[in-house]
Amino acid sequence: MAFSDKILARSIDPSVHQMLDRAEQLGLETVWDRYEKMLPECGFGELGVCCRNCNMGPCRISPFEDEGPQKGICGATADIIVARNLIRMIAGGAAAHSDHGRDLAHTLLLTAEGKSGGYEIKDEAKLAALAAEYGIATDGRGKAEIALDLAQAVYAEFGKQEGALQFTRRAPEKRVAQWQKMGIDPRGIDREIVEIMHRTHIGVDNDPVNLILQGLKASIADGWGGSMVATEISDVLFGTPEPVRSTANLGVLKEDQVNIVAHGHEPVLSEMILAAAADPDLVAKAQAAGAKGINVVGMCCTGNEIIMRHGIPLAGNFMQQELAIITGAVEAMIVDVQCIMPALGDLCECFHTKFISTSYKAKFPGAVHMQFGEENGLSIAKEIVAAAVENFGNRVPDKVFIPEEKTDCMVGFSAEAIIKALGGTLDPLLDAIKSGAIKGIAGVVGCNNPKIKHDEGHVELVRELIKNNVLVVNTGCNAIATAKVGLMLPEAAEEAGDGLKGVCQALGIPPVLHMGSCVDISRILVVCAAVANALGVDISDLPVAGAAPEWMSEKAVSIGSYVVSSGIFTVLGTVPPVLGSPVVTEVLTQAANDVVGAAFAVETDPVKGAGLMIAHMDKKRQALGI
Template sequence: MSDKIRSVDPATIEMLEKVGDMSTMFSRAEEMKPCTFGSEGSCCRVCGMGPCRLGGKSKEGREKTGVCGATIHTVAARNLARAVAAGASAHSDHGRSVAMTFLAAAKGEAPGYGIKDEAKLMTVAGYFGVQTEGKTVQEIAVAVGEAALGQYGKQEGTPMAYVHRATEKRQQIWEDLEVYPRGFDREVVQLMHQTHAGVDQDAEHILMSSVRCAMADGWGGSMMATDLQDIMFGTPKPLRSEANLGILKQKDVNIILHGHEPLLSEKIVDIATDPEMIEYAKSKGAEGITLGGICCTGNEVLMRRGVGPAGNVLQQELAIATGVVDAMIVDVQCVFQGIVEASKKYHTKVITTNERAKITGAEHIQFEEHNAIETAKTIVKAAIDNFANRKGEVFIPDHKKPMIAGYSHEYIKYMLGGKFRASFRPLNDAIISGRIQGAVAIVGCNNPRTTHDDSHRFLVEELIKRDILVVMTGCAAQGAAKAGYMTPETMEMAGPGLKEICETIGIAPVLHLGSCVDNSRVLTVLTEVVREGGLGEDISDLPAVGIAPEWYSEKALTIALYCVASGADVIFGGVQAPYRGSSEMMRLTTEGFKEKFGATFEFLPTKEEILEATLNKIQAKRKALGIDTQKERVLFDMDMRRELNV
């Protein structure tokens, strides 16, 4: 075992000590050293003449190229582009599945699914240009579902519908740079075509096509997924839960919901909480049924149903090693093959449920939306029946923390302004006055090549003490929740200005905004803050930064590109730029992006450097806006209040 600190999470530390020599992501990361050429983006393997490893000089003193003559800049751009295409496909194919289920539900072909948020349905209908007057809710829902699915196959004409939700200034930038996404499928296919051997061999052109593909996800597939899920399952509102492996119960049937799509997991929550199923569990010797989440399926059922996160991505094998997980139900993304090997030492049933994702050695029960309730019953019964098969030592770390989740952008507006005057005006005013210095979104994954959860916790603590509001999604959010940073009590750690605002509104200084597709909520919040006025004309004017300090996934690269294209500075930490072998690509994503989009994409190796860069960016934006000095507070009388235009 190396001397490196593997995690700062006490439950993870205890589980790693307990499992000893069992193979985990942590131990395999120590055993497997990354390839230098691959990690720098300087290895090309898109054809049979290679693989070609670039870097350094040839015998003649020239820069090395591939057999075909491709430069390191072309190769690095291709590698990033293919990663972006995969990441965008993961999130947007999730959105497609949601749209298909949504449409089936609207047509009455998916029992168990329906419309829970009619108000949001009407709002989304407006985004798609669907006429609502004189139509029933079902008719509107069918039209919205068809319009959403139609976004995938668009070829030409007007860009994807949701890009018009951005500010006018940002839309003009996209039009001038020709990065408006046409249709999602076209952008992915075209990008993959461009990166085939002997096609596009201009690094900047490949990079801009990557941006357009990412845009089709951020302002398309992901944003649609969030909206349609809200309509079907309910727009999140704040609720209480608990986080970490300590939520598991030795005498209960424990079911882990893992992956990224909430379509089946929503029905599993319904079935597992049904009194009849609980009685079935008791008939098998259990006291009840406990559900826990991992990764973003966990975040989805947390945000709407209060199911506690058992952990984030690096804890999936460790959850099984507690010996009390009777079934781990998985769908797509970030579900690692190592869980099947781990399950062989214990009794856990690993059940795959999605046609896109099977794992050798796992049981497969196919989810179909038209039969979701019966599928959920079959899965929950399988978990209950497995309760009697537990073997080996049982060990549940006694670590869990209370948390509050469920902050949709709609509810944040409501908390700021009230039911009849919902508005971001109080937030804008707090930023303008300096009581809140700015906002940071800490998002993304965990990576065993960094210390698990360390950067997430460090940055949360350091930012809120400096009066910076933090919003979080994905595994980063789960990392902060496990540390206890998502309760109102956390305001005691905050600076005086942020603390005052949080006390007044009744929120924590760290807000859980949902799963990784819900980074679209961050874009929506930033856009609405701009439209509220007083903080510039565009997202690029705002004192706001996005950070992914422990990233690993291709999806993270896609998210970063669509956020930068939207005007938000993005900083990645831990693992360095996967295209750093190319000085041209490094320039294009920093100086080049700054010139084009008003924002940069940077990679910084340490949490301290990330913090310093973030603070500098926020203060630079405040100075540019002319709000870098503390404003004197004014007590408004009624006449002054009447003059307010909100």
């Protein structure tokens, strides 16, 4: 079938072309249409030079010298305004990841106290390992007892006033020493976020470099704090991911079943939805309603969480959330927090789909709210699934259109799983890096953004990397993009350079390793720390690089900041709102090298972006003498 140039220009994914064509037929608006209506976007916003932090303004600095004001009413220059705005984005992102981590700590606490409904401690080995890290006694103690101490210790990290965050000490000693030297070794997770809000208030911190340092500090509290808590505690409660095969793309929706899309981020909800969907009574009800069963699929990072632990199929990434509803085959879109478009409400009104919000933190127009709580998680999840099953009868067959596309993938490479795949030790990986079979490791992450042809930035950059023998580890919407094009299959080693191909074939792994959701970028940090420690160097000495080819969220700003703060050169595929400040631009792209041993680069061409990463790896290899 032929599609219009407009549709073809929006995505590389054939399922998206079909659904956008369908949307046009039905007169429905999507994120791409709204983006086009927004153009041209505000230049002041693009440059980061508008400030709304007090009511003397709003102020904005003219980017063109002869025109308009060069200082805000308080006297803030473009440099100050841009730095303040940037770190407020970091605060937003770090808060989102960390609050997710806090929810997991809360679930562990309730579970240890025997107060949660349906949860259990699934990975006792990880529980014991984390307890040891926190100096919690394990000998002769039951898992609930240990978990209680661990939950309280982890919970305390958020409001901690003194001392370091425990997980930051997983970083190499040199790295921690550098953080301490620069004054960016974070204290309590919440504290660093609060301090950003304080410093960016009218008349507080007006030194762009000092502001950025606090941004980095808060971001470290995210990557090595809140996000790492989210990952580790999720593993304790739901199991540490191991390689599992599944399928990805909108074709995972089934015409003859009750389709439930679990969308958002926290596995606390989605794990219970899965358990509820397996309930024999609910399955029987679905069958009585004429369905063959209940088909739960994931979307965005919730999708990553459940595909990697259970092999639950993944319907798509950020830009596909509306398209799932337009299939007309979704009985319920169940959401918790983060990256859920408020547009879903209006869209669900055009179909029978029930849009069910579950978190008191995240309510949406057009959604039915069914408050979720860990105390009786399973029973609420059953009510939610029952609502989906009851809705099956309302489906309008004429409105159903499910694209066929779905691709097999092998996912679930936690740090533990990678070491297992290597035969229990990092040595084969180190040897491959030393021999040059693997040039380096790239962490590729981040969102989708209509500024970039959907998935093209992700897929082209990753293809270019593996072609050049760079092992790719990825998370989030990048992971989903690469799963959909088959790069997460061992057979994809054929697309890799000879060195990487050999390693992948010997180990039976794909050249692109799925490490999870966006909070699971903490897993990438753990792998980098382990490799650096094994070689007796800092992370900034390693032939590693990061990229966020299609990033858009504040979380991505925090991620980029903690990845750079960890010593990893990072390429951004969309321009961050900082170019209005020459100082901030210089600090992020140059001076950061002197502070944390790494910096950002911006490159909107994915192949060129990969080129920058490869050149960086070559430079690091040379310095290491390998």
